[in-house]
Amino acid sequence: MAALHLLSPRGFVAGATHAGIKRRNVPDVGLLVCQRAASAAAVFTTNKVFAAPIKIGREHIAGGRLRGVVVNSGNANACTGRQGEIDALAMCSIAAQVVGCDERMILPSSTGVIGHLMPMAKVETGIRAAGADLGDSAEHAERFADSILTTDLTRKAAAATIKIGRQVVTLAGVCKGSGMIGPHMALPGKAGSPLHATMLAYLCTDADIAPAALRKALALATDSSFNCVTIDNHTSTNDTAVVLASGLSGAKINTAPALKKFTAAMVELCQSLAQQIARDGEGATKLVTVTVKGAVNATDAQAMARAIADSPLVKCAMHGNDPNWGRIVSAAGMCGARFNPDQATLTLQGTRVFHRGRPLTFDTAHVSTSLAAKEVTVELVCNLGKAHATVWTCDLSRDYIRINADYHT
Amino acid sequence: MAALHLLSPRGFVAGATHAGIKRRNVPDVGLLVCQRAASAAAVFTTNKVFAAPIKIGREHIAGGRLRGVVVNSGNANACTGRQGEIDALAMCSIAAQVVGCDERMILPSSTGVIGHLMPMAKVETGIRAAGADLGDSAEHAERFADSILTTDLTRKAAAATIKIGRQVVTLAGVCKGSGMIGPHMALPGKAGSPLHATMLAYLCTDADIAPAALRKALALATDSSFNCVTIDNHTSTNDTAVVLASGLSGAKINTAPALKKFTAAMVELCQSLAQQIARDGEGATKLVTVTVKGAVNATDAQAMARAIADSPLVKCAMHGNDPNWGRIVSAAGMCGARFNPDQATLTLQGTRVFHRGRPLTFDTAHVSTSLAAKEVTVELVCNLGKAHATVWTCDLSRDYIRINADYHT
Numbered sequence: 001m002a003a004l005h006l007l008s009p010r011g012f013v014a015g016a017t018h019a020g021i022k023r024r025n026v027p028d029v030g031l032l033v034c035q036r037a038a039s040a041a042a043v044f045t046t047n048k049v050f051a052a053p054i055k056i057g058r059e060h061i062a063g064g065r066l067r068g069v070v071v072n073s074g075n076a077n078a079c080t081g082r083q084g085e086i087d088a089l090a091m092c093s094i095a096a097q098v099v100g101c102d103e104r105m106i107l108p109s110s111t112g113v114i115g116h117l118m119p120m121a122k123v124e125t126g127i128r129a130a131g132a133d134l135g136d137s138a139e140h141a142e143r144f145a146d147s148i149l150t151t152d153l154t155r156k157a158a159a160a161t162i163k164i165g166r167q168v169v170t171l172a173g174v175c176k177g178s179g180m181i182g183p184h185m186a187l188p189g190k191a192g193s194p195l196h197a198t199m200l201a202y203l204c205t206d207a208d209i210a211p212a213a214l215r216k217a218l219a220l221a222t223d224s225s226f227n228c229v230t231i232d233n234h235t236s237t238n239d240t241a242v243v244l245a246s247g248l249s250g251a252k253i254n255t256a257p258a259l260k261k262f263t264a265a266m267v268e269l270c271q272s273l274a275q276q277i278a279r280d281g282e283g284a285t286k287l288v289t290v291t292v293k294g295a296v297n298a299t300d301a302q303a304m305a306r307a308i309a310d311s312p313l314v315k316c317a318m319h320g321n322d323p324n325w326g327r328i329v330s331a332a333g334m335c336g337a338r339f340n341p342d343q344a345t346l347t348l349q350g351t352r353v354f355h356r357g358r359p360l361t362f363d364t365a366h367v368s369t370s371l372a373a374k375e376v377t378v379e380l381v382c383n384l385g386k387a388h389a390t391v392w393t394c395d396l397s398r399d400y401i402r403i404n405a406d407y408h409t
Numbered sequence: 410m411a412a413l414h415l416l417s418p419r420g421f422v423a424g425a426t427h428a429g430i431k432r433r434n435v436p437d438v439g440l441l442v443c444q445r446a447a448s449a450a451a452v453f454t455t456n457k458v459f460a461a462p463i464k465i466g467r468e469h470i471a472g473g474r475l476r477g478v479v480v481n482s483g484n485a486n487a488c489t490g491r492q493g494e495i496d497a498l499a500m501c502s503i504a505a506q507v508v509g510c511d512e513r514m515i516l517p518s519s520t521g522v523i524g525h526l527m528p529m530a531k532v533e534t535g536i537r538a539a540g541a542d543l544g545d546s547a548e549h550a551e552r553f554a555d556s557i558l559t560t561d562l563t564r565k566a567a568a569a570t571i572k573i574g575r576q577v578v579t580l581a582g583v584c585k586g587s588g589m590i591g592p593h594m595a596l597p598g599k600a601g602s603p604l605h606a607t608m609l610a611y612l613c614t615d616a617d618i619a620p621a622a623l624r625k626a627l628a629l630a631t632d633s634s635f636n637c638v639t640i641d642n643h644t645s646t647n648d649t650a651v652v653l654a655s656g657l658s659g660a661k662i663n664t665a666p667a668l669k670k671f672t673a674a675m676v677e678l679c680q681s682l683a684q685q686i687a688r689d690g691e692g693a694t695k696l697v698t699v700t701v702k703g704a705v706n707a708t709d710a711q712a713m714a715r716a717i718a719d720s721p722l723v724k725c726a727m728h729g730n731d732p733n734w735g736r737i738v739s740a741a742g743m744c745g746a747r748f749n750p751d752q753a754t755l756t757l758q759g760t761r762v763f764h765r766g767r768p769l770t771f772d773t774a775h776v777s778t779s780l781a782a783k784e785v786t787v788e789l790v791c792n793l794g795k796a797h798a799t800v801w802t803c804d805l806s807r808d809y810i811r812i813n814a815d816y817h818t
Contacts, residue, residue, distance in 0.1 A: 049742030049750045079735060079750060081767040114735025115768040180722060180736075184743070232721040234736070235743035312641040312721065312805075313589060313813055320814030326488060326523025327589075327643070333458030334593070334644035341458045341488060358490040359524040396721075397814075398807045404722055405729030405806075 004159035006141035009170040009206040011035045011246030014140045015133035016147035019126025021074035021112070021119060029126030030147030032202055033068035033099050033134060038244035039208075040066035041215040042107060043185035043222045045239035052077045052084035053108040056092065057240060058188040060104050064211025066244055067105040069202060070095035070127060071148050073176070076198065077110040077118050078237040087118040094124050098131030109240050111150055111176065111198045145174035148200050151403060152178040154280050158272040162265045164207070164258050167251035171262075171269050175201035175241075177277040179404065181231035182310075183239045187219050198236035199226060201273055207262055208247035210254070217263040218243050225270030228302075228391045231281035232400075233310040241270075278392035283399030287375045288318050291390045292332070294382040300337035301382075301389035307335035308378060308391075315396035321371040323364060325353045332380055343383040349376055413568030415550035418579040418615040420444045420655030423549045424542035425556035428535025430483035430521070430528060438535030439556030441611055442477035442508050442543060447653035448617075449475035450624040451516060452594035452631045454648035461486045461493035462517040465501065466649060467597040469513050473620025475653055476514040478611060479504035479536060480557050482585070485607065486519040486527050487646040496527040503533050507540030518649050520559055520585065520607045554583035557609050560812060561587040563689050567681040571674045573616070573667050576660035580671075580678050584610035584650075586686040588813065590640035591719075592648045596628050607645035608635055610682055616671055617656035619663070626672040627652050634679030637711075637800045640690035641809075642719040650679075687801035688783075692808030696784045697727050700799045701741070703791040709746035710791075710798035716744035717787060717800075724805035730780040732773060734762045741789055752792040758785055 007014055011034050016027035042061045044054050060066070070091050077084045092106040099106070110118070130147075134140070145155045159172035177183075177199030209217075222241055243266075253262045279287040290309045295301035308314055311331040317324040325346050332339050342357035349370040353362050416423055420443050425436035451470045453463050469475065479500050486493045501515040508515070519527070539556075543549070554564045568581035586592075586608030618626075631650055652675075662671045688696040699718045704710035717723055720740040726733040734755050741748050751766035758779040762771050 047739055047742040048748045049739045076735075079738060079763065079766065079768060114733075114739065115763070180739075182743075234720050234722050234740065237735070237739045237742070311643050312809070313643050316810055316813035319810065322814070324523075326485075326646070329488060330456055330458045330523065330589075330646050331643065333456040333646070334591075339457045354488065354524070357488065359488060396810060398810050400721070401725055401728065401805060401807045401810065404725035405731070 004170065004172060005138045006144065006157060006172045006174050006204055007136040008159055008172050009204045009246060010248035011206055012204045013134040013136045014144035015130040016143040017126050017129040017133060020122045021072055027143050027147035028072055028074045029123060029130050030071045030144045031068060031095055031127060031130040032144055034244050034246050036246060037065045037067055037105065038246050039211045039214050040064060040244050041211060041218040042240060042242040043187055043218060045236055046184045046186050047235045047237050049237050051110060051238045052080055052088040053110045054238060055085060056088040057107045060107050065105065066107055067099050067101040068095060069107045069109060069242060071109040072123060073148050073150050074112040075110060075116055075118055076112045076114045076238050078114040080117055083117055087120055090120060091123060091127065094127045098128060107242055109200050111148060111200055111238050114237060148176040150178065151282055152176050152280055156273055156276040158269050160265055160269055162261055164251040167249055169205060169207045169249045169251045171205045171265050173201055173203035173269055173273055175199060175273040175277060178280050179231060179282040180234045180236045181229060181277060181281065182233040182235050183226050183229065184235050185222050185227060185239050185241060187215055198238045199277060201226060201241040203243035206246045206249035208250060208252045209245045213253060213259055214243060214245055217266050220263055221266040221270040224267055225274040229274045229278050230306065230309050230391060230393050275392050278394050281394035282403045283397040284394030285397055286395050288378065288393045288395060289390060290378045292380045293388040294384055295387040296338045296385040298387045298389060301387040303335045303337040304332040304339060305389045305391040307331045309393035312396055318376060319395035319397050321368045323348050323353055323367040323371065328378060329354055338384060339382060345381045347379040413579065413581060414547045415553065415566060415581045415583050415613055416545040417568055417581050418613045418655060419657035420615055421613045422543040422545045423553035424539040425552040426535050426538040426542060429531045430481055436552050436556035437481055437483045438532060438539050439480045439553045440477060440504055440536060440539040441553055443653050443655050445655060446474045446476055446514065447655050448620045448623050449473060449653050450620060450627045451649060451651040452596055452627060454645055455593045455595050456644045456646050458646050460519060460647045461489055461497040462519045463647060464494060465497040466516045469516050470597065474514065475516055476508050476510040477504065478516045478518060478651060480518040481532060482557050482559050483521040484519060484525055484527055485521045485523050485647050487523040489526055492526055496529055499529060500532060500536065503536045507537060516651055518609050520557060520609055520647050523646060557585040559587065560691055561585050561689055565682055565685040567678050569674055569678055571670055573660035573662065573670065576658055578614060578616045578658045578660045580614040580674050582610055582612035582678055582682055584608060584682040584686060587689050588640060588691040589643045589645045590638060590686060590690065591642040591644050592635050592638065593644050594631050594636060594648050594650060596624055607647045608686055610635060610650035612652035614654045615658035616654050617659060617661045618654045622662060622668055623652060623654055626675050629672055630675040630679040633676055634683040638683045638687050639715065639718050639800060639802050684801050687803050690803035691812045692806040693803030694806055695804050697787065697802045697804060698799060699787045701789045702797040703793055704796040705747045705794040707796045707798060710796040712744045712746040713741040713748060714798045714800040716740045718802035721805055727785060728804035728806050730777045732757050732762055732776040732780065737787060738763055747793060748791060754790045756788040
């Protein structure tokens with residue numbers, strides 16, 4: 001069996017092209033289309049400064065049905081006023097002509113620089129070219145995945161199958177995100193839990209599932225995946241994750257066990273994508289997984305995991321392979337969560353370094369060497385309750401400064 | 410008249426010495442003594458992981474009277490368990506012998522690496538040597554100020570006089586802080602507003618003021634100064650600010666107008682010290698003053714100013730002299746405060762760059778050149794209310810990474 005990709009679920013095609021929004025000759029406009037009106041759900045940034053496509057997207061997802069998404073990279077269409085909204089709607093309208101549907105059946109996304117009007121002539125040509133290129137091959141999936149990248153160094157994709165009764169359901173997704181990552185996404189109208197960056201994620205499935213159930217599954221998956229990634233704790237104006245369900249597998253997700261199984265698969269898919277984002281954070285040399293266990297409640301657990309993952313001091317220590325546990329324990333203590341160092345245990349890459357208020361004697365050179373891995377785990381056990389949380393981040397390197405001090409508006 | 414310094418207020422002497430806690434031959438133990446039982450107040454870190462001297466300090470300040478403070482740099486005496494408390498108390502006890510007072514009249518402070526027991530033989534020798542060196546000269550003041558520095562590149566001090574009736578009251582202070590700066594200090598037992606780093610501040614005055622009034626003045630000054638500095642948004646285990654009032658000017662601060670004048674002077678003194686901390690942040694090349702005006706309330710104003718000042722993306726833009734206003738406006742939008750970009754105006758170094766939801770046309774090269782200054786101002790006007798807040802920070806440079814990825818435990 002061939003490797004799964006974004007277009008493996010039945011009923012989807014995609015196309016992408018270099019429209020010239022970006023100078024480099026890489027795809028910067030993409031179109032993902034379902035052959036029928038898909039059941040759909042989306043979560044969006046909770047930033048009060050949200051881009052024009054977010055405004056239009058919230059309107060278009062309201063009915064719970066979409067035929068497709070139109071995306072571009074190189075320009076965020078954010079802080080662009082009324083003209084920005086006209087342009088985001090025009091992107092939908094052009095895509096709808098290509099697809100042959102109502103413009104409200106298309107969800108738009110943009111990522112890139114803030115505060116510049118969209119070069120609409122290029123965008124229109126791009127959307128039409130992407131529409132002329134639609135297909136369901138792995139190559140089409142890859143080109144679409146590439147069309148959403150900005151400072152990303154790697155393409156990000158994941159896919160899985162589950163069995164519902166005797167039927168096979170495929171779930172697949174692509175995403176982007178490398179800087180301005182600290183997503184806090186929520187269903188339209190919901191406050192949502194905190195998250196940040198421009199991160200975009202597009203998920204396809206051939207499950208037969210109603211929009212309401214799909215919304216629940218996406219919200220739950222987002223809260224335990226994309227909303228648990230932080231690169232620089234800066235929530236973007238454009239964060240979006242959307243899922244389209246074609247129903248063409250014939251597998252109905254209309255019982256509690258089926259929904260549970262489907263949601264679990266979506267959680268796992270989104271967690272894979274989220275980890276790919278953290279691993280490819282701007283300037284990152286490693287993926288850092290921060291787990292807090294034994295907290296009084298989930299809010300406390302997440303606050304501590306985030307405080308650790310967002311501390312520049314912790315991130316620099318991770319970059320320097322320095323088992324500087326004082327920075328980690330003090331980060332847990334500063335976020336307002338209930339925490340008592342005299343009851344806590346900290347483990348770095350499997351080595352206990354702090355236990356019940358006191359440093360443990362450990363082989364610093366050994367732990368430092370173990371921290372030089374591509375994947376590093378930080379585990380704080382609070383011994384105060386049963387709640388836990390995991391946040392994915394990366395180290396903070398000189399390259400983050402280079403990318404963000406030299407990337408001019 | 411000679412320049413004012415920490416020991417200009419009547420009744421104070423100080424001494425400092427190199428005890429050998431630090432390898433470099435710089436003062437690392439200091440003693441600041443009042444010739445009589447001074448009225449005293451202190452605020453401490455609100456981190457749940459607090460160092461042993463914080464625990465002892467909270468106990469010793471309870472009576473509102475102190476004879477002095479004993480300080481060391483090079484070791485934070487944090488996460489050191491019961492032995493750490495014994496050592497912090499021993500520091501007070503040795504200092505009390507030197508001064509000739511009860512050990513509860515001494516407040517201890519430590520700053521440096523977390524998780525190592527204090528080298529008490531060196532510390533004891535150091536405290537006795539500092540005690541043998543006590544004096545009230547400018548040089549004594551400078552040596553004391555130097556004894557609290559860690560990664561700081563500059564000594565930090567400020568002083569002022571005010572007239573209360575016909576009498577002159579002198580206020581003076583020294584402080585330290587460069588990394589792990591995001592103080593959130595509060596009076597013992599109070600929740601306090603957020604702040605972060607190890608920052609230490611010692612203030613002397615010869616005003617005649619009761620402990621309760623001094624506490625109020627210090628709490629107010631702290632909330633509008635030290636608690637408004639952020640280098641890396643990491644609240645230290647050791648943050649402390651303490652003020653001693655000898656009363657020897659004879660000027661009684663016991664009327665509302667006198668207290669108002671005294672408090673205003675203390676606010677100004679602490680703001681000067683706070684700005685010195687931001688200016689000398691680890692790796693900093695410039696002081697960045699973020700002011701938010703027209704917010705719905707003070708909490709919102711401070712949340713937005715902090716979100717801007719703590720964003721690594723904003724700090725990198727400041728480092729690169731990049732008028733990347735999208736990062737600033739989106740930071741204001743992500744912190745939960747009430748904010749509407751369509752009503753807001755952003756000004757960078759005096760140039761309006763964003764107004765009511767839309768970019769303004771401006772000379773990018775000119776603004777970039779203006780951002781290359783040693784002091785940069787970012788002003789966001791929300792037009793939603795009357796509340797305002799100011800936060801001081803610095804840019805984020807490769808040197809921050811060098812200092813914190815290479816500074817090993």
